[in-house]
Amino acid sequence: MADTQSAQKHAIEVDDVTMIFNMASEQLNNLKEYFIKLAKHELFFTEFRALKHISFTVDPGETVGLVGTNGSGKSTMLKIIAGVLEPSEGSCTVRGNIAPLIELGAGFDMELTARENIYLNGSLLGYTREFIKEHFDEIVEFAELRDFLDMPLKNYSSGMVARIAFAIATITEPDVLIVDETLSVGDVFFQHKCEERIRHFIDSGSVTVLFVSHDIEQVERICDRAIWIEKGDLRMDGPVGEVCEAYRNQFN
Amino acid sequence: MAEATKSNAVTHARSKMEKDLFILQQLVSKDFKIKYRRSILGVAWSVLNPLLMMVVMAVVFSTIFAQGRNGSITPEMYPLYLIVGNITFSLMSESTSTALSSIIDASSLLKKVKVHRFVFPVQKALFALVNFAFSLIAVAIVMLWFRVVPTWHLIWLPVCLLLLMGFCTGLGLLLSALTVFFRDIRHLWSVVITAWMYFTPIFWTTDFIAMMPRLLQVFIYANPMYNYLQFMRDIFLFQVNPSAYTLAMCAGWSFVALILGYVVFHKTEHKFILYI
Numbered sequence: 001m002a003d004t005q006s007a008q009k010h011a012i013e014v015d016d017v018t019m020i021f022n023m024a025s026e027q028l029n030n031l032k033e034y035f036i037k038l039a040k041h042e043l044f045f046t047e048f049r050a051l052k053h054i055s056f057t058v059d060p061g062e063t064v065g066l067v068g069t070n071g072s073g074k075s076t077m078l079k080i081i082a083g084v085l086e087p088s089e090g091s092c093t094v095r096g097n098i099a100p101l102i103e104l105g106a107g108f109d110m111e112l113t114a115r116e117n118i119y120l121n122g123s124l125l126g127y128t129r130e131f132i133k134e135h136f137d138e139i140v141e142f143a144e145l146r147d148f149l150d151m152p153l154k155n156y157s158s159g160m161v162a163r164i165a166f167a168i169a170t171i172t173e174p175d176v177l178i179v180d181e182t183l184s185v186g187d188v189f190f191q192h193k194c195e196e197r198i199r200h201f202i203d204s205g206s207v208t209v210l211f212v213s214h215d216i217e218q219v220e221r222i223c224d225r226a227i228w229i230e231k232g233d234l235r236m237d238g239p240v241g242e243v244c245e246a247y248r249n250q251f252n
Numbered sequence: 253m254a255e256a257t258k259s260n261a262v263t264h265a266r267s268k269m270e271k272d273l274f275i276l277q278q279l280v281s282k283d284f285k286i287k288y289r290r291s292i293l294g295v296a297w298s299v300l301n302p303l304l305m306m307v308v309m310a311v312v313f314s315t316i317f318a319q320g321r322n323g324s325i326t327p328e329m330y331p332l333y334l335i336v337g338n339i340t341f342s343l344m345s346e347s348t349s350t351a352l353s354s355i356i357d358a359s360s361l362l363k364k365v366k367v368h369r370f371v372f373p374v375q376k377a378l379f380a381l382v383n384f385a386f387s388l389i390a391v392a393i394v395m396l397w398f399r400v401v402p403t404w405h406l407i408w409l410p411v412c413l414l415l416l417m418g419f420c421t422g423l424g425l426l427l428s429a430l431t432v433f434f435r436d437i438r439h440l441w442s443v444v445i446t447a448w449m450y451f452t453p454i455f456w457t458t459d460f461i462a463m464m465p466r467l468l469q470v471f472i473y474a475n476p477m478y479n480y481l482q483f484m485r486d487i488f489l490f491q492v493n494p495s496a497y498t499l500a501m502c503a504g505w506s507f508v509a510l511i512l513g514y515v516v517f518h519k520t521e522h523k524f525i526l527y528i
Contacts, residue, residue, distance in 0.1 A: 034434065084364060112282060
């Protein structure tokens with residue numbers, strides 16, 4: 001433990017990441033189309049660079065906000081950090097467990113009950129069975145859904161699904177927490193509860209938090225550093241006040 | 253601090269393998285729950301289904317095609333011949349046809365959660381194996397009915413299943429990867445399975461096959477499923493050790509399918525996310 005700290009290992013290392021998507025103007029969904037295109041030499045896609053040579057590092061315990069307009073590449077960046085997307089060029093290293101609050105309820109099966117989904121989702125997050133069993137009540141307690149535990153998830157409202165998802169993902173203190181506007185779901189009371197829990201992680205000093213929001217005030221309130229990505233380029237990286245100020249000024 | 257490290261040790265799986273195994277187990281149990289939810293007989297269907305299929309096939313093929321009347325299989329043995337062949341073939345057809353679209357169906361998950369992609373085709377193969385285990389109860393019932401006493405040759409069963417699972421998993425990996433890029437395979441595969449079924453001696457008996465055109469015979473005997481069916485019938489029905497040839501062929505096909513499936517899946521899997 002002392003070793004890793006003295007070596008100053010970064011929690012997140014994004015090294016020269018470029019993400020290229022093939023903008024298939026139409027999706028080729030069958031062999032016939034494929035061979036026709038192949039024969040016509042039309043199988044070349046226009047490339048779209050969602051991220052261009054992005055590099056940054058985040059130290060353990062830091063709270064970093066990602067800002068940028070819609071379609072600027074924030075979500076692509078988060079997906080690469082979460083390990084869902086592989087960068088076309090460059091590399092991304094994350095040390096420790098990630099709790100991705102990217103899209104709440106992604107690992108859920110709507111046919112299963114909430115009880116069954118807690119185990120399924122827990123397995124996807126890498127928890128052990130014993131751990132889930134031990135903390136089952138705690139999860140249910142936080143989500144406040146005890147009365148609906150054995151109801152299939154398809155009968156739940158989206159807010160209720162988000163509650164369970166949030167409760168599972170944050171039941172243990174992760175090394176890296178990724179929050180992507182997840183707080184906008186759920187009612188005000190639950191939002192407040194979520195923010196409190198995130199705040200608790202931030203204050204603990206050992207959780208690295210990546211925070212994405214369009215609410216600049218919220219970013220300023222929560223983070224101490226901000227990264228501004230615009231059209232795939234890293235525009236600015238620095239103290240939250242300066243970056244947010246510059247971000248706001250671009251519209252004037 | 254000490255408390256944090258202590259709790260960290262138990263919260264998360266210690267290895268990728270442990271994590272994947274837990275995910276696989278959860279996914280297979282999910283399939284199982286969804287399959288039998290809201291059916292009155294529930295899991296009993298896994299036993300009833302092969303039995304009913306056997307009855308239908310026994311009636312059709314022993315009357316219309318005069319199978320099991322003379323030659324290699326006696327009329328008493330024919331139902332057992334059918335059910336053993338059918339459940340073995342079903343294990344392959346079920347696992348491959350579900351594995352086929354497993355990656356596409358898991359797209360919402362793959363786009364948002366970091367998870368090893370191979371778990372989805374493997375999940376389907378394992379689920380087919382669970383169903384197969386239930387159909388073995390049906391086989392036991394048939395053996396009881398026809399007073400066939402099982403012999404120690406059944407100790408070969410795990411070997412046979414291991415090889416067959418290797419074959420099914422390999423095919424499943426291959427198909428699931430290809431289907432991501434060519435959705436046509438989804439439609440094509442059901443035709444392939446039907447053709448494969450007719451070219452596999454599920455209901456045909458050896459004497460009947462001998463009367464078929466030469467080319468057809470080559471097709472039937474060069475087909476991997478023939479070897480697996482032979483293996484299963486050797487231990488359940490004929491109660492002999494599988495021949496060295498059968499063993500070698502089963503192992504060979506299993507190996508080839510696994511290697512092919514692994515290579516294709518591994519080479520293409522990083523592109524999945526762009527196509528699903």
